[in-house]
Amino acid sequence: MLTMTQQNVVVPAEETKRAQKPPAIPGAYIPIPRRTVLKTLEINAWLDSMRASSPTHLKSTPSLAQDHSSSWILNHPSALDMFQQIIHASKGKQIVMFLDYDGTLSPIVDDPDRAFMSDSMRKTVRKLATCFPTAIVTGRCRDKVYNFVRLAELYYAGSHGMDIKGPTKTSKYNKDTKSEAVLFQPAAEFLPLIDEVYQQLVEKTKSTPGARVENNKFCVSVHFRCVDEKKWSELAQQVRSVLNKYRKLRLSQGRKVLEIRPTIKWDKGKALDFLLESLGFADCSDVFPVYIGDDRTDEDAFKKLRDRGQGLGILVSKFPKDTNAAYSLQEPNEVMDFLQRLVEWKKESLQASSLM
Numbered sequence: 185m186l187t188m189t190q191q192n193v194v195v196p197a198e199e200t201k202r203a204q205k206p207p208a209i210p211g212a213y214i215p216i217p218r219r220t221v222l223k224t225l226e227i228n229a230w231l232d233s234m235r236a237s238s239p240t241h242l243k244s245t246p247s248l249a250q251d252h253s254s255s256w257i258l259n260h261p262s263a264l265d266m267f268q269q270i271i272h273a274s275k276g277k278q279i280v281m282f283l284d285y286d287g288t289l290s291p292i293v294d295d296p297d298r299a300f301m302s303d304s305m306r307k308t309v310r311k312l313a314t315c316f317p318t319a320i321v322t323g324r325c326r327d328k329v330y331n332f333v334r335l336a337e338l339y340y341a342g343s344h345g346m347d348i349k350g351p352t353k354t355s356k357y358n359k360d361t362k363s364e365a366v367l368f369q370p371a372a373e374f375l376p377l378i379d380e381v382y383q384q385l386v387e388k389t390k391s392t393p394g395a396r397v398e399n400n401k402f403c404v405s406v407h408f409r410c411v412d413e414k415k416w417s418e419l420a421q422q423v424r425s426v427l428n429k430y431r432k433l434r435l436s437q438g439r440k441v442l443e444i445r446p447t448i449k450w451d452k453g454k455a456l457d458f459l460l461e462s463l464g465f466a467d468c469s470d471v472f473p474v475y476i477g478d479d480r481t482d483e484d485a486f487k488k489l490r491d492r493g494q495g496l497g498i499l500v501s502k503f504p505k506d507t508n509a510a511y512s513l514q515e516p517n518e519v520m521d522f523l524q525r526l527v528e529w530k531k532e533s534l535q536a537s538s539l540m
């Protein structure tokens with residue numbers, strides 16, 4: 185069970201109880217002010233979560249890792265191996281593609297400014313967008329991800345879906361050039377606050393070697409990929425001390441990154457709903473959304489698809505992870521293979537129907 189300690193932090197209730205219990209040795213109990221206990225617990229919970237974002241602990245027990253891995257893959261089979269079944273499930277429905285960026289279209293690298301997408305991946309996504317409506321859904325700032333992807337025919341949902349923009353180039357899915365281009369920013373009022381917090385985080389974390397703060401417009405990322413693990417606690421405390429002042433902001437986590445964002449009820453799952461609605465599939469039963477992503481924030485979209493009972497989620501991961509996705513792919517190269525197969529299948533089915 186989880187309990188709220190402060191507005192924007194969640195720790196397990198049993199840990200709170202444990203921390204308040206006096207120790208077994210009589211007389212050895214030094215009362216710790218409740219606020220300090222909670223602060224320590226919060227930081228410990230953050231640290232556990234930060235460690236869990238680097239799933240290498242399974243490597244230390246190879247046989248256990250092997251068993252776990254085999255049962256996980258049975259529950260989340262490769263989308264490449266299951267390609268025919270996926271196509272069969274989509275029969276008679278309009279496939280709509282949702283693609284996360286980092287770790288899905290581009291490999292994870294140390295420097296977030298150099299997470300380039302390969303030319304072959306760009307070519308594949310361009311072809312994909314001629315076959316199916318396609319959106320990029322990312323934690324990144326929308327402009328920044330656009331500079332990486334550079335395809336004007338796509339929909340882009342930046343800042344974890346808090347900044348959505350429709351295609352600037354016409355395609356067969358947005359032929360109506362007279363209609364207003366989609367632009368949706370549900371957290372617009374938070375812009376000055378996010379700028380302020382970004383500046384404070386830059387200042388606060390500059391003493392931690394390797395820490396890096398990225399302004400993603402409606403949210404901020406604090407990267408710890410290049411921070412020595414011994415310094416993670418220090419970094420968590422620095423971030424905590426800034427976040428303490430902002431009750432309208434909350435923390436979530438991605439791959440070696442702490443993400444600070446508005447408390448509004450908006451996430452990648454809501455963005456998926458919004459985009460389907462914008463595309464005219466609001467209450468359609470004949471739509472088949474496919475969402476591919478690698479990160480914790482993508483789980484909101486996987487869950488949304490499960491709740492809608494439509495389409496499917498594909499998790500990109502080499503390691504077993506708790507997920508709402510139905511299928512898996514190991515890395516961006518496999519994502520590219522899967523997208524290419526979709527394009528080939530679509531072309532073949534169009535050819536076949538033109539011969540009828």
Ligand SMILES: O=P(O)(O)OC[C@H]1O[C@H](O[C@H]2O[C@H](CO)[C@@H](O)[C@H](O)[C@H]2O)[C@H](O)[C@@H](O)[C@@H]1O
Binds near residue numbers: 284439
């Ligand atoms: O939703 P996404 O497109 O997956 O964006 C999530 C975060 O991605 C980026 O960080 C991640 O990729 C970096 C480059 O490979 C890597 O260095 C970092 O450790 C990863 O967390 C991006 O820089 C963040 O701002 C996004 O929030």
